[in-house]
Amino acid sequence: MRTMVNEEILKKVRKIQIKTNRLADNLLAGMYASAFKGVGIEFSEVRQYLPGDEIRSIDWNVTARMGQPYVKEFEEEREQTILLLVDASSSFRFGTVNQLKNELTAEICALLAFSAIENNDKVGLVIFTDQIEKHIPPRKGRRHVLRVIRELLYFKPTHYRTDISGVLEYINKVTHRSTICFLISDFIDSGYEKAFQIASKRHDLIPVTITDPKEEELPSVGLINLKDAETGEEILIDSSNQKVREEYKRRFFEMVEFRKKVFASAGVSSIDLRTDRDYVDVLMKFFKARKNWMQ
Secondary structure, three states: OHHHHHHHHHHHHHHHHHHHHHHHHHHHHHHHHHHOOOOEEEEEEEEEOOOOOOHHHEOHHHHHHHOOOEEEEEEEEOOOEEEEEEEOOHHHOOOOOOOOHHHHHHHHHHHHHHHHHHOOOEEEEEEEOOOEEEEEEEEOOHHHHHHHHHHHHHOOOOOOOOOHHHHHHHHHHHOOOOOEEEEEEOOOOOOOHHHHHHHHHHOEEEEEEEEOHHHOOOOOOOEEEEEOOOOOOEEEEEOOOHHHHHHHHHHHHHHHHHHHHHHHHHOOOOEEEEOOOOOHHHHHHHHHHHHHHHO
């Protein structure tokens, strides 16, 4: 039985690897490099002065020794650290169309991770619920990325609710350098405004929202028993009642508006993905927009 399970895991990991690795190589690797600049400028070399060079770049010590002007050259320090902060609460193990939200998340993370290592960046993973469930420190290499994918597909959390403030406070404590943080969640939570503001100032924080179409509207199918995946609370409602459906929809979009205000207040751009739509175009548009903003 264990061998069969391991074979199934490897099969799914391999499938995601083939799909996302190809996308990373062909579509996103170049955009990724343009969208995420290096963390600073470091000295590269000294060369002879050429007409048009900045006078301020002249290395006067070398110039004095050589008897002719020399200038310092600098280059971007390319290496970055990418942290994938992934929601593993019960509401994230849901999906009614092509795949579950957590399965889509595994693909997105794989694509981002393969794009990162193509550019010699490190990738780390933090899986959270209302607790920090798993922390894999940033490393380079394909073997490391495959481990990240395996964890995302088959990790079994011990808690069920969501605490976005908690994961952001944790990252601020354990990460001392500015880091690119992809926060991937359905953001079914509240009260995380302050933690989000603080984290967005210390890190390059990019919220990735994943939703399913059935979360937006309640179908008219009569009496149904709704269960909150995170709290376990159950309630019987009449979905054929228009007012009930309108209230359900109102609450959903109230939550959407809340997170939009949090993101806007922090000055960050979000990536909005759905289980019933292709994610490639959405990611490409995000990278293009970010590239233009960085220039």
